[in-house]
Amino acid sequence: MGFTSICINEKKNEFLLQQGQVCNSLFYIDKGFCKSFFEIDGAIKNTAFYFENEIATNIKSFESGQRSDSNLIACEPLTVIIFDKDKLFQIAKESIEIETLGRNCIRSFAAKQEEFSNLYKLYSPQERFEYLEKNYPSIIQRVSLTQLSSFxxxxxxxxxxxxxxxxHK
Amino acid sequence: MGFTSICINEKKNEFLLQQGQVCNSLFYIDKGFCKSFFEIDGAIKNTAFYFENEIATNIKSFESGQRSDSNLIACEPLTVIIFDKDKLFQIAKESIEIETLGRNCIRSFAAKQEEFSNLYKLYSPQERFEYLEKNYPSIIQRVSLTQLSSFxxxxxxxxxxxxxxxxHK
DNA sequence: GTGATTTTGTGACAATTGATACAGTTAATA
DNA sequence: TATTAACTGTATCAATTGTCACAAAATCAC
Incomplete structure (x- = not known):
């Protein structure tokens, strides 16, 4: 039986996933943080930041097997545990705990996407910023304004x- | 063994899920369409529209067991198949096909949330509208502008x- | 430590958007 | 059909935002 997961250290600005590749992994962030971004007309658009104890991935590519339209890159020196899709499914068949874990990862990933997606429909830019301050202070604290703005x-x-x-208030 | 799913007909403007309830179901849309919405300061904010052959739910409430902060309501006479969470999990243990089906539902739901979430970070309002026209024409065709705008x-x-x-171009 | 790079703040101006209000149209319902 | 409600378009004006430009501050690399 092969390894279920691999622990890897990445330097800053190293890619976990590049546009055009198929995403076959879930990346569990152990230390540091990373981001997903698009490059559109030369401009960098950041779409997510992932911190310690979170799962980073491109769920669309992971789910469908299509090429990823976005990138995943380390924003700091990064320690990640990489769960390979095939091996994860294989071992999930043998262990109900792994199966449950994997399913919970996907569900919580989906829940978070839903939550963030709603921010743009419900709130103004200022209210979105305040929402992050209140509920996700690590984003505000650790991500530069330049990077945060496109998010x-x-x-x-x-x-x-x-x-x-x-x-000034 | 209990029923796995229940088929239900709803009239227009009937609720599938109300704010404050816990969402314990996946709603498979057989005919018609429904929407999820928030009510904030008296204003209705629509956050999703679900059409035939799609799964509607509040994934955050479904995943965590917390009370839902949004509503699900029929926009037309609606035929839905309701999958109860507990029963779904129970039967998933006995059938790998059901388990796979359920997991795929969640994954594709997550992928779609990710896709829509990115629209607000990547595109202008006009570009978002054009994206829907191209990739999700049924939303444009079947949802009134008044309802679409908050989405x-x-x-x-x-x-x-x-x-x-x-x-005019 | 020093120079280079990145980040942040800000001003000016144009463009976009939101809010309010009202009128015409369409759709729903009794 | 008649009546009501919902939807759509549009004008006006205020507020917000984007873009461009530049300077100060902070950070990084050597």
Whole structure:
């Protein structure tokens, strides 16, 4: 029987997944953080940040076997545990615990996507920023404003203005 | 052994799930369509539309057992097949096919959430509208502009302007 | 420590969007 | 059919945001 998971150390700016590849892994973040991003017309658009004890992946590629349209890259020196899809499914058949674990990972990943997706429909840019401050402070604390702005769906300058408005209240 | 699923007909504007309830079901849409929405300061904010052959649920509540913060309501006369969570898990243990089916449902639900979540980070309101036109025309065709606008994260008037701009090109 | 790079703040101006209001149209219902 | 409700378009004006540009501050690499 092969290894279920592999522990790997990555330097900053090393890729876990590149656009065009098929994502066959779930990446469990042990230390550091990473992000997924798109490059559109030369501009970097960050779509997610993943921190310690979270699962990073491109669920669409992982689920369908299609090529990934986004990248996963280390934002800091990173320690990740890589769960290979095939091996995960294989071992899941033999162990109900692994099966449950894997299913919970996907479910919580889905729940988080749903939560973040709703932010853009329900709240203004400023309210989205405040939501992160309250519920996901690690994003605010560890991600630079330049990188955070595209995640919030706004320009860097607007994010700067939002912070300014808040401090003057 | 109890029933795995129940087939139900709902009239328009009947609830499948109400805010404050725990979502213990996956709703497979057989005919018609439904939407999930929030009510914030008296305003209705639509966050998803589900059509034939899709799974509707509040994945966060379903996953965690917490109370749902959103509602699911029929937009047309609706035929749904309701999969109860506990029964689904029970039968999944006995049948690998059901287990695989359930897992695929969750995965494809997650993939779609990820896809829609990215729209707000990558594209302008107009580009989001065009994305729906191209990839999810049924949303454009079957949902009124008034209802669609909050899903796109913009006001009804802005959506009206977008359509006007496009027709004049 | 020093120079280079990245990040952040800010001003000016154009473009977009939201809010409000009202009118015409379409759809739903009794 | 008649009546009501919901939907759509649009005008006006205020507020927000994006873009461009530049300077200060912080961080990184050697």
């Amino acid at each position: 919030l769906g706004i320009s860097r300058e607007t994010l700067s203005r939002i912070r300014k408005r808040r401090f | 796109l994260g913009i006001s009804r008037e802005t959506l009206s302007r977008i359509r006007k701009r496009r027709f």
